Amino acid sequence: MGNFEQKVNKFIEIFLEQGGYVKVIEGLRNTLTIAVAGLIIGILIGTVIATVRVLPKYKVLPRVMNGICSFYVALFRGTPMVVQLLVFYYVLLPIIGWRITGVQVAMLVFGLNSGAYISEIMRSGIQSVDSGQMEAGRAVGLSFGVSMVKIVIPQAVKNILPTLGNEFISLIKETSVVSFVGAADLYVAFNYIGSNSYEFMVPYLVMALIYIVLVLLISLLVKLMERSLKKSDRRN
Amino acid sequence: MIDVINLRKSFGDTEVLKGIDITINKGDIVAVIGPSGSGKSTFLRCLNCMEDPSGGNIIFNGVDIADMSVNINVHRRHMGMVFQHFNLFNNKTVLQNIMMAPVYLRCQDLKKAKRKNSRTRFGNLFRGGNAKELLPVTQTNEQIKSEVREQAMELLRRISLEDKADVYPSTLSGGQKQRIAIVRSLAMDPDVILFDEPTSALDPEMVGEVLELMKQLAGDGMTMVVVTHEMGFAREVANRVVFMDEGQIKEEGDPEEFFGNPREPRLREFLSKIL
Numbered sequence: 232m233g234n235f236e237q238k239v240n241k242f243i244e245i246f247l248e249q250g251g252y253v254k255v256i257e258g259l260r261n262t263l264t265i266a267v268a269g270l271i272i273g274i275l276i277g278t279v280i281a282t283v284r285v286l287p288k289y290k291v292l293p294r295v296m297n298g299i300c301s302f303y304v305a306l307f308r309g310t311p312m313v314v315q316l317l318v319f320y321y322v323l324l325p326i327i328g329w330r331i332t333g334v335q336v337a338m339l340v341f342g343l344n345s346g347a348y349i350s351e352i353m354r355s356g357i358q359s360v361d362s363g364q365m366e367a368g369r370a371v372g373l374s375f376g377v378s379m380v381k382i383v384i385p386q387a388v389k390n391i392l393p394t395l396g397n398e399f400i401s402l403i404k405e406t407s408v409v410s411f412v413g414a415a416d417l418y419v420a421f422n423y424i425g426s427n428s429y430e431f432m433v434p435y436l437v438m439a440l441i442y443i444v445l446v447l448l449i450s451l452l453v454k455l456m457e458r459s460l461k462k463s464d465r466r467n
Numbered sequence: 468m469i470d471v472i473n474l475r476k477s478f479g480d481t482e483v484l485k486g487i488d489i490t491i492n493k494g495d496i497v498a499v500i501g502p503s504g505s506g507k508s509t510f511l512r513c514l515n516c517m518e519d520p521s522g523g524n525i526i527f528n529g530v531d532i533a534d535m536s537v538n539i540n541v542h543r544r545h546m547g548m549v550f551q552h553f554n555l556f557n558n559k560t561v562l563q564n565i566m567m568a569p570v571y572l573r574c575q576d577l578k579k580a581k582r583k584n585s586r587t588r589f590g591n592l593f594r595g596g597n598a599k600e601l602l603p604v605t606q607t608n609e610q611i612k613s614e615v616r617e618q619a620m621e622l623l624r625r626i627s628l629e630d631k632a633d634v635y636p637s638t639l640s641g642g643q644k645q646r647i648a649i650v651r652s653l654a655m656d657p658d659v660i661l662f663d664e665p666t667s668a669l670d671p672e673m674v675g676e677v678l679e680l681m682k683q684l685a686g687d688g689m690t691m692v693v694v695t696h697e698m699g700f701a702r703e704v705a706n707r708v709v710f711m712d713e714g715q716i717k718e719e720g721d722p723e724e725f726f727g728n729p730r731e732p733r734l735r736e737f738l739s740k741i742l
Contacts, residue, residue: 366517367554367648371568371655372544381567385558462635 242424242433251424258420259441265337265409265416266402272342273398277349280304282379284354300350307347313408315340320412333414337406345402352394356387389460396453400446417441468493468528468658468690469514475522476506476513483509485714486523491659491692496685498701498722499694501711502737507694510711511661514692515539515546528658544572547652547660551668553644555636561647562632565619565654566612573611580604615654622650626680642673646680659690666697698742702726710734 245251280300286293307315320336331339360383368378388395407418421438425431469491476484483506491497499507512518514525516532516539525533532542556564580602591598606614623629626646636644645665652660665681666674678700685691685704695701701708701722708725710718710733718731726742729735 361552361554363550363552363554364556367548367550367556368568369540370515370517370543370546370548370550371652372540372572373568374540377571381571382556382558389558 238430238433241428241430242437245424245428249427251420251427254415254420254423255417258415258417261334261409261414262403262406262416263445265334265341265406265414266399268338269341269345269402270395270399272338273345273349273402274353274395276342276346277351277353278384280346280350281353281357282384284350285357286375304347304350307344312340312344312405313411315344316409316412333409333412336412337409337414341402341406345398348398349395352391352398353384353387356391356394357383359390360386389457392453392457392460396449399453400449403445403449404442468495470526471514471523472526473523474510474513474520474525474533476509476518477521483714484513484520487714487716489709489716489719491690493658493690494688495707496691496705497693497707497709498705499692499709499711500696500698500701500737501717505711506714507711508663511663511692511694514661515543515548517548544568544655545658547655547657549645549648549652549660549662549665551664553636553641553648553668555644555648555651557636560633560635561623561628561639562616562619564636564647565622565651566615568651569615569618569654570612573615574608577604577606577608577611619650619654622653623647626650640673641669642676645669645673645677649677649680649684653684659692660684662691662693662695664694664696666695696741698726698738710737712737 246255280303283293283296283300286297288294288297310318316337319340320333324331324336357379364382364386365375365378368382369375373381406416409416410419410422417438421434425434428434471487471489471491474484474487475482487510489497499510501507509518513520513533516525519535520533523533524531527542528545530537530542532539555561556567559567581604584601584604587599587601620629620632623632626649628643628647631639631643631647636647639647649660649665662681666677669677674697678697681691681693681700682704693700693705703722705722708720708722709716710725710729710731712733718725718729718734726738729738
């Protein structure tokens with residue numbers, strides 16, 4: 232294994248002495264920023280879409296909005312993330328003349344994309360809450376929106392938290408494609424280290440390790456959140 | 468107080484209510500009985516537009532709430548409802564369950580009044596001598612909150628559950644849940660409370676405590692409409708009993724006559740089966 236030791240030493244040399252760690256930290260920051268921003272935008276969009284989809288539909292406006300939302304979900308679930316990134320960065324943004332960086336485009340696209348997925352998750356969450364909860368809210372004079380926000384959605388979120396955690400994990404992993412639009416994520420950082428030493432084995436191994444650690448941390452976080460949200464159904 | 472005129476309701480092609488006419492006066496305790504599928508729950512749910520009526524009018528305090536263009540939320544504040552399955556908010560503690568709607572709605576009203584006042588104040592700059600009067604704003608959000616909390620605790624003391632104020636509904640028995648659901652609607656200080664089979668989902672042991680609370684409310688002069696299978700309650704507490712069958716009111720009268728001397732053959736059959 233003398234060969235392997237050599238490779239590790241080379242990696243450590245570049246990582247520490249030639250500024251490789253700066254790249255890695257920057258990549259990690261970008262990866263997390265894109266995933267977190269994507270999740271937050273996604274939850275907002277997803278909640279709105281899910282609410283529209285469970286609205287009673289005997290008026291025209293809810294039906295039109297429902298149609299728009301279905302189209303949105305079909306569009307973003309029907310195309311790969313890479314394609315969406317490329318279309319936004321090289322087609323849509325030049326057309327409307329917006330100048331934003333690759334990271335910002337990635338945050339936007341990840342948000343829009345996960346919004347489509349989260350809307351379905353959220354809808355099943357909302358439908359898992361007993362309809363009596365909404366009725367009780369309406370019966371004391373609260374509007375549909377207020378009952379939704381204060382009573383139904385908190386209970387829905389509790390039910391779907393594990394699935395939302397899954398969505399966050401897959402967002403983290405999918406960030407590895409953002410280099411297509413010039414955003415420097417973890418992959419770009421380790422690729423840089425690798426190409427500087429003509430040696431890819433160790434950098435990519437470390438990269439895989441970092442992703443695994445990230446995902447495990449998130450799973451732990453979700454578990455903790457679940458436990459604290461469970462207090463309303465534990466008998467004490 | 469509530470005038471129901473030719474109320475109709477269909478689900479798809481099935482007509483569930485085929486023209487109901489009834490007047491509920493202040494202080495009335497109306498028991499609605501009837502076989503299952505007779506439309507009595509639907510009737511009750513139409514009264515506060517939980518189901519939108521397909522036809523007819525419901526005049527509540529002078530406003531036709533069956534008209535889809537009225538803001539039903541405003542009128543529902545004056546119309547409490549108690550459900551068969553309690554429907555306490557699972558994500559709120561008992562105290563929050565009771566306080567939530569009054570606090571939210573009163574704070575909202577306060578906000579609206581303040582907003583209106585600032586508009587009026589701006590307008591008054593141009594009105595010269597004949598300035599418009601401002602709406603009275605006497606409370607802050609905190610004052611509303613502490614006042615409602617005080618009332619909620621008072622209500623909880625009344626049903627001797629003040630020690631349960633900070634627990635979640637999942638830890639309570641059915642009877643306790645239903646009594647809390649009743650005081651939750653009382654906290655809105657409603658003009659009328661609608662009860663949708665309030666004791667049907669309870670253990671026989673717990674029925675008593677809920678009926679006891681309802682009797683107390685009746686004694687305080689609360690207007691109540693109760694869909695029930697508790698004939699004892701209907702006979703003892705109600706001052707009017709309504710028999711519904713096939714989406715219509717078949718017989719109506721004071722309990723003495725209703726149970727002592729039923730005219731309708733369908734009612735006689737119904738009573739003979741359950742008494």
